[in-house]
Amino acid sequence: MAADANGQDARPDPSIAELRALVAEFQPGRGHVMPALHKVQDTYGYISRDAIEVIARQLNTTPALVYGTVSFYDDYRTHPAPATEIAWCSGPACRVLGGDRIREAIQQTLELPLGGQTRDHRVGLHLGQCNGTCSEAPQVWVNGQVEGNLTVSSAIRLARALKGDAE
Amino acid sequence: MNARLEAVIAASQAAWAAEQGSGKVRINVCLDTSSIARGAEATIAALKRAIAEKKLNAEVGITGSWGFCWMEPTATVRNASGTQTILYANLTADRVDDFLQKVVVEGTTVPALALGVIEGTSTPDIGLLSDHPFMQGQVRRVMANIGTIDPENIDHYIAKDGYAGFGRALDMTSEVIVKEMLDSGLGGRAGGGFPAGRKWDFLRNATTHPRYLVCNADEGDPGAWVNRVLMEGDPHIIIEGMLIAALAAEADEGYIYVRYEYPLCVERMQKAVDQAYAKGLLGKDILGTGKDFELIVFRGAGSYVCGEETGLINSVDGYRGMPRIKPPFPAQAGLWNKPTNVNNVESYANAPMIMRNGAAWWGGVSPAKEKGTKMFTFSGSVNYASCVEVPFGPTIRECLERYAGGMREGKTFKGFQPGGPLSGVVAGGLDLTLTLDPYREKGMFLGGGGIVFFDESNCIVDMCKYFLGFCEDESCGRCTTCHGGTQRAVEVIRRIQMGGGRDADIESFEQLVKTLVWSNCFHGQFAMTTIKTALKEFRAEWDEHIIDKRCRAGVCHGLIAYTVRSQNDAAMPEAQAICPTSAISGEPGSYAIDDRLCVRCNACKEIAPDAIEVRHRFALEVSAAAAAAG
Numbered sequence: 097m098a099a100d101a102n103g104q105d106a107r108p109d110p111s112i113a114e115l116r117a118l119v120a121e122f123q124p125g126r127g128h129v130m131p132a133l134h135k136v137q138d139t140y141g142y143i144s145r146d147a148i149e150v151i152a153r154q155l156n157t158t159p160a161l162v163y164g165t166v167s168f169y170d171d172y173r174t175h176p177a178p179a180t181e182i183a184w185c186s187g188p189a190c191r192v193l194g195g196d197r198i199r200e201a202i203q204q205t206l207e208l209p210l211g212g213q214t215r216d217h218r219v220g221l222h223l224g225q226c227n228g229t230c231s232e233a234p235q236v237w238v239n240g241q242v243e244g245n246l247t248v249s250s251a252i253r254l255a256r257a258l259k260g261d262a263e
Numbered sequence: 264m265n266a267r268l269e270a271v272i273a274a275s276q277a278a279w280a281a282e283q284g285s286g287k288v289r290i291n292v293c294l295d296t297s298s299i300a301r302g303a304e305a306t307i308a309a310l311k312r313a314i315a316e317k318k319l320n321a322e323v324g325i326t327g328s329w330g331f332c333w334m335e336p337t338a339t340v341r342n343a344s345g346t347q348t349i350l351y352a353n354l355t356a357d358r359v360d361d362f363l364q365k366v367v368v369e370g371t372t373v374p375a376l377a378l379g380v381i382e383g384t385s386t387p388d389i390g391l392l393s394d395h396p397f398m399q400g401q402v403r404r405v406m407a408n409i410g411t412i413d414p415e416n417i418d419h420y421i422a423k424d425g426y427a428g429f430g431r432a433l434d435m436t437s438e439v440i441v442k443e444m445l446d447s448g449l450g451g452r453a454g455g456g457f458p459a460g461r462k463w464d465f466l467r468n469a470t471t472h473p474r475y476l477v478c479n480a481d482e483g484d485p486g487a488w489v490n491r492v493l494m495e496g497d498p499h500i501i502i503e504g505m506l507i508a509a510l511a512a513e514a515d516e517g518y519i520y521v522r523y524e525y526p527l528c529v530e531r532m533q534k535a536v537d538q539a540y541a542k543g544l545l546g547k548d549i550l551g552t553g554k555d556f557e558l559i560v561f562r563g564a565g566s567y568v569c570g571e572e573t574g575l576i577n578s579v580d581g582y583r584g585m586p587r588i589k590p591p592f593p594a595q596a597g598l599w600n601k602p603t604n605v606n607n608v609e610s611y612a613n614a615p616m617i618m619r620n621g622a623a624w625w626g627g628v629s630p631a632k633e634k635g636t637k638m639f640t641f642s643g644s645v646n647y648a649s650c651v652e653v654p655f656g657p658t659i660r661e662c663l664e665r666y667a668g669g670m671r672e673g674k675t676f677k678g679f680q681p682g683g684p685l686s687g688v689v690a691g692g693l694d695l696t697l698t699l700d701p702y703r704e705k706g707m708f709l710g711g712g713g714i715v716f717f718d719e720s721n722c723i724v725d726m727c728k729y730f731l732g733f734c735e736d737e738s739c740g741r742c743t744t745c746h747g748g749t750q751r752a753v754e755v756i757r758r759i760q761m762g763g764g765r766d767a768d769i770e771s772f773e774q775l776v777k778t779l780v781w782s783n784c785f786h787g788q789f790a791m792t793t794i795k796t797a798l799k800e801f802r803a804e805w806d807e808h809i810i811d812k813r814c815r816a817g818v819c820h821g822l823i824a825y826t827v828r829s830q831n832d833a834a835m836p837e838a839q840a841i842c843p844t845s846a847i848s849g850e851p852g853s854y855a856i857d858d859r860l861c862v863r864c865n866a867c868k869e870i871a872p873d874a875i876e877v878r879h880r881f882a883l884e885v886s887a888a889a890a891a892a893g
Contacts (some may be wrong), residue, residue, distance in 0.1 A: 169566050189486055192716075227525065231297065239409040247869050248865050
């Protein structure tokens, strides 16, 4: 069950048969490791242990190598995402306009580290990379939507509201 | 020219002409990542709804960015007779009804939102876009189509001379194409400046097949989004550039490696590739020439070192994106250990116009040693976040004033970063030009195009922690010099920020500067550039931190303390309530900030700027000790 690790929703992990069907199109030696991982994550939101073993078998490689790839990249996740996900923009335009204070304040408000989730696993915070929407700096993305031109106090209010919604 | 290509071009031109002569008002909204962040999708939905409800004689399309990122959503409006096209800014959804009333129902214009006339004559209220201050000094060549065509429609690209450069290249030998590229002087656009023609020639002279082309669209430098503007605004120019490179280097297969953070680029590039296949421009037996070229859009997954060409190659191969040890170079052993050429997005994008107009035309645009034009983005403590294309050579001062709109109110210019977290930091430097040499002379480099301005409220020590922290996070882990060295640098900076700076720290940094250059790849070799240059350019600020335990910007946690200066300030209750750590205790007359709980987030000072004071902590402790001593 996906719920075991984080006490999250009780959706079961995808079955092996489902995973095999999902990655059946991919072939060994064709640069298909990352596309297969993307497809699994796009479908289920994360990459389960089973998925790593299924992909390894499909691509005629080893789970160790596939896991090595998964763990190298920031955007592959091995656990389900929280319902509300805050990506804090770590870019330089945000930074010079007070972004690091905003990170500190959000972490304190939600009582979590960067890369962590609240104790109830409903809200998560992770480091986001600059995508060049710097006119909105300093900003965070809440489930992909820009919350821009933040001040520290508006960021605290936002975090409190998200925490309240989740409770 | 190839007869089948001529037929393709004729068909696209007919489709374009039919659209232009639709007799409807055509509203093209910029739909890219920057405009979406500012509500472009809502604008498009509102336009479509209002046009349908009121049965207006208008149609809505999409286009790319003119670079006015701070005034998105922008939209171009072509009048029903097709005689005039105007660029408008800040067309938010709430303005749509009034806007349509003017431009469609009344057939007039909206001067308050207009940036300028793109096609047709100026009006008393609206000047030509080319006269707009932001457009001065710009030469839009790579960006020529962006903002005027629909990036998701191949007919638009072809109607604007698209694939004509490829058509010319089809009539040339690979040697002639390479010679034309070398004559142009096109240098790599990611900062290195290495001649693209020479790289193509390396691959051309390879002895085996298959050979691969890779387009490096892993634009990882935070604060740079030039490649994004290009991919989202005109994806076919990149495909055409790669096709020309494929002819020159006799390559069989290509990969466009797009970073994970650019999902719209992935989508647009994939659509463009699919359309090019459908027109017979990609795949087997292209246009009946017997030449094959397969092109694959590949999505990254979040790793800065995959912007290094061999890290990228390992990533496509399916491994951890760790840069390889060179030699062998990619031209000998790249993807699957086959000959491979890697170029930046913008490098490929220049090839079509070089083929179309010739090397002499291309190189004649500026007197600078660096030929051609370059795209830049500007951001930071400035009024405009923007994207421009200029010939190499304007000064930073011109860029700051003209393209970035000057410093924000209340911010004083301190310096800038010339291109990514490996590039260094400049103190002042307003008279430096946007060319490669001034930065090389300072031990820095002009990177992929992201210029970030910072101000006096930014502490240079804290910025060094930021950039070194980034380098530490993104180190692949191969070289001890890099992964251990960046970690060590961050530790030392943290200690300095907490008030534990030592004289020997400068020597530690110098040691790290000397040893990180031994790292395998650019990432480690240049990771210390920020500290190296900051020590030169901002030495007094380091000494203040290390010796005087003082942070002039009031940023470094251990060197400052938040205190209540004015007990009866009306804003204090709200300031107390906003504190995320409940560090402010008491009530009017007895407010106090517990320094152990305070995280220096500054929220209280935002709300009660007159009541809260940031003091130099070391000075406080000295005075407290003096008081205790009587």
